[in-house]
């Protein structure tokens with residue numbers, strides 16, 4: 001066996017063998033911090049960037065803690081996508097195998113039988129997406145009554161994809177006494193709300209030097225060209241799905257242009273101009289805060305005096321002309337304990353000026369890539385799947401058998417022709433528009449639909465026997481908004 005450095009060296013033999021198999025010789029910084037912290041049994045919030053080795057950071061302590069003799073699920077790792085479920089399950093399976101622990105990946109979009117069989121064989125560790133996990137819990141095939149460790153991996157991403165209602169419902173199936181650890185590359189307000197609902201007195205582990213608490217504002221810039229600015233903006237909005245955002249432009253002409261561009265693309269956007277009275281500008285802000293409007297496009301002048309601290313994103317369509325303006329734009333988000341994201345589109349020509357602005361303001365602004373087309377498609381697919389699965393879960397069995405089946409041949413027929421596929425896509429688009437992603441962490445009761453009436457009718461005649469729910473809601477309130 002290879003020579004391992006601490007804290008790997010002191011691990012039990014089976015886990016050291018696994019680590020050697022993975023070719024790891026020394027822990028990554030996040031593993032170095034998280035391993036001892038998780039061993040204490042405390043709840044944790046871990047902020048570390050992508051690629052820092054978070055899977056191992058929770059995988060190793062889980063492998064250490066679980067008992068192969070106890071034949072039930074002892075650890076659950078919730079992840080946002082099926083790709084991640086497979087990836088994490090693969091790595092943790094290696095970490096756990098020499099100890100005789102079985103690991104299972106569970107996610108939607110595939111048949112149930114294989115997963116059901118695997119549950120029957122017994123899994124000590126389950127890695128899965130919240131929707132499908134909830135399916136199995138609801139049908140009684142899966143039991144978390146003896147869960148000891150709950151992990152949220154990529155928590156922010158999980159919330160972005162609209163999994164909050166599912167996560168909240170899962171909470172009812174897990175015992176109150178457990179260890180819960182949350183991992184995320186970023187810790188915006190909604191992630192902290194999630195932490196408040198699920199974690200008790202967590203320890204905060206961050207890899208960013210000199211930072212004691214979660215960062216209030218995350219600063220990013222994206223390099224683009226003058227020609228591609230609008231499409232870059234659209235891609236960022238599509239990718240991040242901000243709850244609400246203000247888009248700053250440097251000129252009134254840009255404000256008009258960007259607003260029209262966004263509206264044409266189906267974004268819920270409006271502009272404010274400096275010609276409006278303070279009251280009219282406040283009114284526009286009110287519409288954003290109440291969720292009636294999502295994107296506000298403005299110049300610095302038009303936005304003066306209005307409080308944007310409730311907005312999740314501040315986007316600079318054009319890089320601010322002076323360091324003071326940057327501080328002014330971004331300094332008003334992330335207030336009152338809320339975290340915000342600031343993103344600046346910077347064209348090649350402005351880069352020098354933008355670097356200068358960072359230096360003057362002593363703000364660390366990290367570069368972000370323009371989201372790729374395939375990434376956007378994948379996220380859209382995931383968001384749609386989250387919703388589809390929730391709908392299917394909420395369907396009474398009778399309806400599943402008859403009404404839904406009625407549509408199967410029709411869907412087949414439609415999917416066979418170009419026009420028909422366009423029609424199906426239109427239905428998906430309309431559905432997504434009407435059912436906005438539930439990215440906010442709220443205290444509303446968990447269920448498929450946010451519309452109480454729809455919920456009533458859907459569940460009203462549900463004769464499917466429902467299992468009694470175990471465990472109690474923990475932590476009470478603590479969610480934001």
Ligand code: ADP
Pocket residue numbers: 023024025026027028031048049050051052053054055056
């Ligand atoms: P994150 O979840 O933080 O994005 P991952 O857990 O996916 O990162 O790890 C990124 C890569 O680093 C993976 O390929 C993983 O196998 C590898 N890795 C993790 N820990 C170590 C280690 N201690 N030594 C070498 N490679 C490691």
Ligand code: MG
Pocket residue numbers: 054055153154
């Ligand atoms: Mg990861």
